[in-house]
Amino acid sequence: MNIPRTSFPRVVIIGGGFAGVALAKKLSKQEVQVVLLDKNNYHTFQPLLYQVSTGGLEPDSIAYPIRKILKDFPNFHFRLANVEEINTVENKVLTDIGELKFDYLVVASGAETNYFGNSEVEKNSMAMKTIPESLNLRSLILENFEEALLTSDLHERNALMNFVIVGGGPTGVELAGALAEIKKGILPKDYPDLDTRLAQIHIIQSSDCILKGMSAKASEKAEDFLEKLGVNVWKNVRVTNYDGKIVTTNTDLTFETATLVWAAGVKGATIKGLNAGDFIYRGDRLLVNEFNQVKGFKNIYAIGDIACMVTEEFPNGLPMMAQPAIQQGKQLGENMVRLIENKPLKPFEYHDKGAMATIGRNKAVVDLPKFKFQGVFAWYVWMFVHLFFLIGFRNRMVVFINWVYNYIRFDREARLIIRPFKKKLKS
Amino acid sequence: MNIPRTSFPRVVIIGGGFAGVALAKKLSKQEVQVVLLDKNNYHTFQPLLYQVSTGGLEPDSIAYPIRKILKDFPNFHFRLANVEEINTVENKVLTDIGELKFDYLVVASGAETNYFGNSEVEKNSMAMKTIPESLNLRSLILENFEEALLTSDLHERNALMNFVIVGGGPTGVELAGALAEIKKGILPKDYPDLDTRLAQIHIIQSSDCILKGMSAKASEKAEDFLEKLGVNVWKNVRVTNYDGKIVTTNTDLTFETATLVWAAGVKGATIKGLNAGDFIYRGDRLLVNEFNQVKGFKNIYAIGDIACMVTEEFPNGLPMMAQPAIQQGKQLGENMVRLIENKPLKPFEYHDKGAMATIGRNKAVVDLPKFKFQGVFAWYVWMFVHLFFLIGFRNRMVVFINWVYNYIRFDREARLIIRPFKKKLKS
Numbered sequence: 121m122n123i124p125r126t127s128f129p130r131v132v133i134i135g136g137g138f139a140g141v142a143l144a145k146k147l148s149k150q151e152v153q154v155v156l157l158d159k160n161n162y163h164t165f166q167p168l169l170y171q172v173s174t175g176g177l178e179p180d181s182i183a184y185p186i187r188k189i190l191k192d193f194p195n196f197h198f199r200l201a202n203v204e205e206i207n208t209v210e211n212k213v214l215t216d217i218g219e220l221k222f223d224y225l226v227v228a229s230g231a232e233t234n235y236f237g238n239s240e241v242e243k244n245s246m247a248m249k250t251i252p253e254s255l256n257l258r259s260l261i262l263e264n265f266e267e268a269l270l271t272s273d274l275h276e277r278n279a280l281m282n283f284v285i286v287g288g289g290p291t292g293v294e295l296a297g298a299l300a301e302i303k304k305g306i307l308p309k310d311y312p313d314l315d316t317r318l319a320q321i322h323i324i325q326s327s328d329c330i331l332k333g334m335s336a337k338a339s340e341k342a343e344d345f346l347e348k349l350g351v352n353v354w355k356n357v358r359v360t361n362y363d364g365k366i367v368t369t370n371t372d373l374t375f376e377t378a379t380l381v382w383a384a385g386v387k388g389a390t391i392k393g394l395n396a397g398d399f400i401y402r403g404d405r406l407l408v409n410e411f412n413q414v415k416g417f418k419n420i421y422a423i424g425d426i427a428c429m430v431t432e433e434f435p436n437g438l439p440m441m442a443q444p445a446i447q448q449g450k451q452l453g454e455n456m457v458r459l460i461e462n463k464p465l466k467p468f469e470y471h472d473k474g475a476m477a478t479i480g481r482n483k484a485v486v487d488l489p490k491f492k493f494q495g496v497f498a499w500y501v502w503m504f505v506h507l508f509f510l511i512g513f514r515n516r517m518v519v520f521i522n523w524v525y526n527y528i529r530f531d532r533e534a535r536l537i538i539r540p541f542k543k544k545l546k547s
Numbered sequence: 548m549n550i551p552r553t554s555f556p557r558v559v560i561i562g563g564g565f566a567g568v569a570l571a572k573k574l575s576k577q578e579v580q581v582v583l584l585d586k587n588n589y590h591t592f593q594p595l596l597y598q599v600s601t602g603g604l605e606p607d608s609i610a611y612p613i614r615k616i617l618k619d620f621p622n623f624h625f626r627l628a629n630v631e632e633i634n635t636v637e638n639k640v641l642t643d644i645g646e647l648k649f650d651y652l653v654v655a656s657g658a659e660t661n662y663f664g665n666s667e668v669e670k671n672s673m674a675m676k677t678i679p680e681s682l683n684l685r686s687l688i689l690e691n692f693e694e695a696l697l698t699s700d701l702h703e704r705n706a707l708m709n710f711v712i713v714g715g716g717p718t719g720v721e722l723a724g725a726l727a728e729i730k731k732g733i734l735p736k737d738y739p740d741l742d743t744r745l746a747q748i749h750i751i752q753s754s755d756c757i758l759k760g761m762s763a764k765a766s767e768k769a770e771d772f773l774e775k776l777g778v779n780v781w782k783n784v785r786v787t788n789y790d791g792k793i794v795t796t797n798t799d800l801t802f803e804t805a806t807l808v809w810a811a812g813v814k815g816a817t818i819k820g821l822n823a824g825d826f827i828y829r830g831d832r833l834l835v836n837e838f839n840q841v842k843g844f845k846n847i848y849a850i851g852d853i854a855c856m857v858t859e860e861f862p863n864g865l866p867m868m869a870q871p872a873i874q875q876g877k878q879l880g881e882n883m884v885r886l887i888e889n890k891p892l893k894p895f896e897y898h899d900k901g902a903m904a905t906i907g908r909n910k911a912v913v914d915l916p917k918f919k920f921q922g923v924f925a926w927y928v929w930m931f932v933h934l935f936f937l938i939g940f941r942n943r944m945v946v947f948i949n950w951v952y953n954y955i956r957f958d959r960e961a962r963l964i965i966r967p968f969k970k971k972l973k974s
Binding site: 309310 | 548699963
């Protein structure tokens with residue numbers, strides 16, 4: 121990779137998610153050379169992916185070109201690259217567009233879907249961690265209804281109109297709520313030939329409550345909201361397999377469905393060369409100290425979902441969410457400046473700003489450190505916070521208009537069947 | 548296809564473009580059963596595809612779910628289907644989801660890119676007739692710059708930064724103008740490591756003027772606008788081949804480029820069973836009479852780009868544009884009602900509402916039947932007309948906001964590299 125060396129130390133950041141972008145922003149005006157590598161040319165606002173899957177938002181309005189976030193900084197370089205290996209001995213990364221030496225490496229590669237080793241589930245289910253995956257899910261949902269129209273086999277039709285979501289975390293809950301609203305508001309108008317009342321939405325959670333990381337009140341209320349929307353909530357049920365037709369569980373329950381969405385777990389997106397050793401901790405994450413240094417390395421750091429920082433309050437590591445990622449990115453940026461100026465580093469302190477999830481129109485649950493509330497006001501807070509954290513004025517405007525329109529019209533218009541993939545069409 | 552017969556005659560429409568949708572709307576409240584078939588579940592507003600290719604608009608904002616256009620009409624049925632053959636003897640269409648009998652058939656399958664038999668150009672060039680094609684072009688343009696950063700081979704870098712557009716019609720002219728604005732407004736900020744002044748935009752026209760269908764003044768002014776934007780306009784040059792690297796022409800001129808956009812011609816998108824006979828006329832179109840009846844058939848009609856209606860003023864058939872398509876769709880709808888009521892049909896009369904093209908900010912040319920004007924006012928008229936003809940309030944709002952934002956900020960933010968394809972990922 122032909123990036124000329126300058127007199128500044130070179131910081132290579134792998135990943136342009138919340139953590140990587142927060143760090144790059146902090147470093148952009150400092151006396152370091154920053155090289156950010158990502159396999160996409162855009163930053164994805166993951167908390168709103170479920171709205172892309174359900175036609176509420178266009179993909180472009182929750183993504184942002186990484187180059188644009190950091191334009192105007194001469195010491196910042198972006199390269200569209202897939203990092204294939206990290207060489208911790210020679211301090212370089214190997215990518216599909218060549219090698220790159222680093223002085224400091226920051227792994228911010230995020231998380232990927234965890235199928236817990238079940239390859240059949242992996243092959244047959246849909247995930248929702250990226251924009252292409254969300255568009256594929258959107259297309260599949262729409263295609264299922266088109267196909268349901270064509271078949272006279274009742275079993276097949278029901279399977280096409282059944283949606284099974286595995287995992288009662290925010291992703292699963294928000295997707296289930298959105299599907300329920302589509303069922304109510306859009307399907308009867310779009311498919312008058314079809315008895316769309318037969319469409320079923322199931323959410324399956326292995327433990328005894330949904331939204332496990334939130335308060336008991338939030339969990340109960342969310343379940344209540346889901347049930348009011350007609351979603352079937354199955355607790356204490358663990359999915360054991362899915363062959364593309366039948367979902368089997370550890371109980372007698374089975375589900376016939378053409379669509380299984382797997383939102384049951386994530387794990388660190390490790391990279392070869394840094395994927396085995398005593399620094400690998402819970403959920404394939406990289407164990408870091410309070411300065412986000414990966415255990416056993418002096419110049420290799422990890423931030424965000426890939427990092428596992430153990431604290432007294434969080435013995436299994438900080439939660440894999442946007443807030444710790446953003447906070448770690450900022451803090452590491454400040455620490456790197458201290459490092460270069462030979463000042464002592466400051467340890468990271470996580471400021472828990474709370475958690476929230478939306479279930480449907482006027483229905484959300486919010487846990488702030490001091491207040492917990494649910495319902496209409498929570499729903500407004502949820503929208504305000506998400507608009508605030510979106511990158512870019514245009515994105516905020518477009519998302520806002522879509523939300524207002526969808527609210528007034530009970531509608532979701534981004535309903536094109538279009539399937540993206542990332543390979544080049546031309547050789 | 549399990550669509551139950553009613554006592555009403557069945558009209559099958561192939562294609563949900565301007566013509567097909569205009570017809571279906573007219574028929575939706577009448578005593579006919581309407582079945583609309585399209586290979587996409589959305590209607591595409593083709594005149595703005597070039598803005599998707601150049602990052603100015605999201606694909607979702609220029610497309611609209613066909614089901615939504617015609618919801619609430621019990622006699623309307625949509626099916627997502629690829630029509631593979633028309634059986635004119637047994638009055639049925641054969642599709643990938645089964646057969647369908649018709650009483651009346653309306654072919655509104657539109658136009659496709661015409662490579663004039665040059666398979667090498669077809670293989671190596673990019674087209675811009677559909678949303679997936681436009682997204683592929685957008686991705687290729689962005690990838691080219693990412694690749695240009697990586698190479699130290701000057702020839703290769705220049706080829707990656709050269710854009711050759713073949714065809715000086717509205718599509719070619721509007722794309723060339725948009726690329727020129729990207730070169731000026733976005734590339735220097737996004738790619739500070741690259742000398743983006745070296746990026747070249749060429750537009751090649753085989754005849755002696757661009758925008759051939761418009762007035763001489765419009766053509767001259769458009770050329771003037773393009774040249775002011777730094778676009779190289781080559782007239783009286785015909786492209787003979789493109790091997791993926793070098794464009795050869797009928798002159799000494801050659802161009803080294805990684806991106807050839809073929810906007811040099813269209814032809815009717817004919818369908819097997821109705822693709823050979825004396826009804827095939829100029830540009831693979833179906834010759835129709837003044838009632839849009841295909842020559843030699845009583846119950847088969849053609850409207851829009853696929854129809855070739857010869858008039859005194861247009862001996863080669865009406866222009867292949869949105870206006871004749873919309874007008875024919877409406878008129879045929881009215882005629883079908885007359886047909887059912889045993890009233891005499893009214894012949895189609897084309898009302899030429901003029902033509903327009905935009906070249907860049909504050910730069911457009913407009914030919915109305917009575918006035919011809921160019922520049923800032925023309926640009927406002929162009930925007931107003933396009934917003935007006937877009938389907939859907941939400942689409943209009945989102946497009947309007949994007950345009951205001953792009954205008955104020957000299958920006959285009961829909962710059963994700965994402966490549967769509969239409970096959971299902973799951974088997």
